[in-house]
Every structure is written in structure tokens, then in C-alpha cells.
Amino acid sequence: MRMHIMEDLLEYYMELLGADFPYADNSLLGKHALICGASKGIGLATAKMMAKAGANVSICARNEQALTELLDELKKLGKGNHQMFVIDLEDSESLDGKIEHVLSKQGPVHILVNNSGGPPGGPLLSNDISDFDAPFKRHLHASHILVQKLSPLMVSQKYGRIIQIISTSVKEPIPNIGLSNTLRGAMASWAKSLSRELDPCITINNVLPGFTDTERLGSLANSIHERTGKSQQEIHNSWIDQVPIGRLIDPLETASAIVFLAMPASGGIRGVSLAVDGGRLRSI
Numbered sequence: 001m002r003m004h005i006m007e008d009l010l011e012y013y014m015e016l017l018g019a020d021f022p023y024a025d026n027s028l029l030g031k032h033a034l035i036c037g038a039s040k041g042i043g044l045a046t047a048k049m050m051a052k053a054g055a056n057v058s059i060c061a062r063n064e065q066a067l068t069e070l071l072d073e074l075k076k077l078g079k080g081n082h083q084m085f086v087i088d089l090e091d092s093e094s095l096d097g098k099i100e101h102v103l104s105k106q107g108p109v110h111i112l113v114n115n116s117g118g119p120p121g122g123p124l125l126s127n128d129i130s131d132f133d134a135p136f137k138r139h140l141h142a143s144h145i146l147v148q149k150l151s152p153l154m155v156s157q158k159y160g161r162i163i164q165i166i167s168t169s170v171k172e173p174i175p176n177i178g179l180s181n182t183l184r185g186a187m188a189s190w191a192k193s194l195s196r197e198l199d200p201c202i203t204i205n206n207v208l209p210g211f212t213d214t215e216r217l218g219s220l221a222n223s224i225h226e227r228t229g230k231s232q233q234e235i236h237n238s239w240i241d242q243v244p245i246g247r248l249i250d251p252l253e254t255a256s257a258i259v260f261l262a263m264p265a266s267g268g269i270r271g272v273s274l275a276v277d278g279g280r281l282r283s284i
Contacts, residue, residue, distance in 0.1 A: 016252040017077065021052055025078070027263055028055035031159070033111035034102060034150075035059050036089060036142070039066035041214035042165055042258075043115045045251035049259045050111070051078035058106050060087040060098075081106065089116050089142035090134055099149050108153040111262045114143040114187075115165040118216060121223040124178025135183050140190060147194065151202060160202030161262045164191050165254075168208045168275050171283050176224065188273055195271030203270040205261050210277025211239045213248040244279035 016022070033050045037043035039061035051057045051074040059067055059074070059082070067084040074082040083105055087098045103109070119135040147162060154160025168174070169181040170188040188206055195204050211217060221235045230238075240246060254276045260266055261274070275281050 016250070016256060017048055017052055022256055023053050023259060023263075025052060026054045028053040028111070028259070029080075030054075030056075031110040031262070032056045032058065032106050032108060033113065033262065034109045034146075035113045035115070036087075036146075037061055037115035037117060037165075038070060039063040041216055042209060042212065042251045042254050043113070044070055045255035046113055046115070046165075046258050047074060048077055049252065049255040050262070051080060051082060053259055053263075054078055054080060055111065055262075056080040056106060057082045058085060058102055058109075059083075060085040060102070062086065062088050089138035092137055092141050092145060095142060095145050096149060099146065103153070108157050109150045110154065110157060110159050111161045111163070112146060112150055113163050113165065113258060113262075114139075114146065116142070118167070118177070119179045119183065121177045121180070121220050122227075123176065124182065127179050131179060132182075135179065136186070139183055140186055143187065144190070147204075151198060154202050155199045158201045159264075160199070161266070162191075162194075162198075162202065162204040163258050163261050164188075164204075164206045165258070166206050166208055166273075168210050168277050168281055170206070170208055170273055171275065171281050176227070177220065192271050203261070203267060205266075205269060205271065206273040207254060207258050207261070208273050208275040208277065209249065209254050210275065210280045211243060211248050212251055212254060212276075214251055217248070242280050243277070247278070249276060249278055 033055040035047045038047045038059035047057050047059050064086045071084045085102055116138045164187055166187050167184040169184050173181040191204050191206050224235050257276050
């Protein structure tokens with residue numbers, strides 16, 4: 001019974017880029033969106049939704065082949081000017097120059113989506129202090145560099161939307177991903193602080209994905225399997241049992257929320273953390 005329902009839902013959600021697309025195809029016309037970590041998962045889904053909504057989309061990640069494939073898809077989804085940029089967010093020293101290149105090709109950024117892959121799972125006490133370096137560089141450090149670089153241009157354009165893709169662990173720590181919990185909490189506090197400092201024309205908000213059907217979730221399942229011996233199906237079922245809607249979240253659902261926060265109509269929303277988790281969080 002459940003599997004039949006899940007198949008029906010999957011079929012429906014695949015239409016979020018088709019007949020069920022929730023926005024007008026010119027909603028973000030003339031806006032330039034820079035999507036970090038766009039080669040897979042929620043970042044990839046967000047790039048597609050932004051293109052479909054009419055934005056000029058710049059996608060960046062380390063995986064050149066994945067970006068090339070995605071760029072071809074974006075050109076079919078929207079009429080905007082879409083470009084790809086191979087950028088390593090951990091390389092803080094080169095990041096400024098890389099962003100200058102983006103700006104020279106695509107012009108000022110109106111929408112910035114800060115997103116990158118999470119660190120490996122495991123208990124926090126098992127991490128050495130050096131384990132914090134790379135994740136914090138590609139998340140917190142890179143996001144700060146990007147906002148410092150791009151926010152003055154957003155002010156000049158009188159429009160800015162900054163959105164972080166982080167995690168529901170901001171509200172409730174998730175077992176066995178201690179380093180990730182720590183990192184996501186830092187990102188949320190950083191964004192909340194900036195919400196009190198940025199120019200009035202700029203909003204900054206966080207989206208908190210729950211259990212989402214991505215490669216990242218699969219890698220966490222493998223980590224749990226190796227540590228506990230539980231089967232993949234047992235792990236999957238334990239996650240589903242925590243979600244009132246009874247299924248994983250489609251990345252395009254999360255991307256739909258991100259696109260809304262990028263729109264002019266979201267100008268009154270600033271400094272919030274929006275969970276897209278199917279009701280899993282128990283906190284208010």
C-alpha cells in the first residue's frame with residue numbers, strides 16, 4: 001500500500017518542472033542567481049527551478065562534467081543566460097578572483113544560494129580539530145567571502161536575496177553527524193547576525209532540509225550501515241517513521257521553497273530558518 005502511494009507521489013513531484021511548476025515562468029526574469037554546490041542534490045534542483053522561473057543562472061561546483069550536463073538541461077528549461085563555473089569553495093584564496101570572473105561574464109548577482117556538501121557522519125568526539133577545517137572553509141568561510149563580495153552589488157541593484165541550504169539539525173541535533181550539526185548551527189547564527197546588518201533591500205534566510213532523497217542521504221545510510229550492521233531498508237524505514245507525511249522529501253520540493261525566498265514577494269521574510277522536512281521537527 002505504502003509503496004503504491006510513494007510511486008504516485010514520485011510521479012507527481014517529477015511534474016514540478018512541468019505542468020505542476022508552482023510559479024510563472026517570468027517570475028525571476030532579469031535576475032541573476034548564483035547557485036553554489038549545483039552539481040547534485042538540492043543545489044542541482046534549485047538551479048533547475050531558478051532557470052524555469054526565468055532567472056539567469058550561474059552554477060558552480062568542483063565537478064566540471066556534472067556542471068556541463070546540468071547546463072545543457074538549464075538551457076532547455078528557461079530562456080535566461082546560463083553559465084557554469086568550476087569553483088572549489090574550500091580554496092578561500094582563489095575565491096575572490098573566481099567570483100570576479102562570474103561577475104565579468106554574468107553581471108551583478110541578485111540571488112545567492114550558499115550550499116555545499118556536508119562533512120562525513122560520526123560522533124563529534126571522534127573528530128580531530130583538523131576535521132573542522134575543510135567543512136568550515138567551504139561553508140562558513142566561503143559564504144562570508146561571497147556575501148562580503150556580492151552584497152554591495154546587491155545594494156547597487158536595490159535587490160538581494162541570500163539563501164543558505166543547511167539542515168534541520170539547526171533546531172534539533174541529528175544523532176551521529178556531530179560535526180555537521182556544529183557547522184549548520186554556526187551557519188544559522190551567522191545568517192541571523194547578518195539579518196540585522198544587511199541593507200534593507202537584501203533578505204537573508206535559511207532553508208532546513210529534512211530527510212531528502214539525495215546522494216548525501218545515501219552516504220549517511222552507508223555510514224550507519226557500516227557502524228551498526230543495519231540494512232539499508234531498516235535505516236530507510238527508521239527515517240520514514242519519523243516523518244509525518246510518510247516519505248522522503250523530493251529535492252524539487254525544497255528547491256520550490258528556495259525559489260520563493262528568492263522572489264520579490266518574499267521581501268518581508270528576513271532572518272528565518274524554514275524547515276522543509278515533512279513535519280519531522282518536533283519543535284515549534
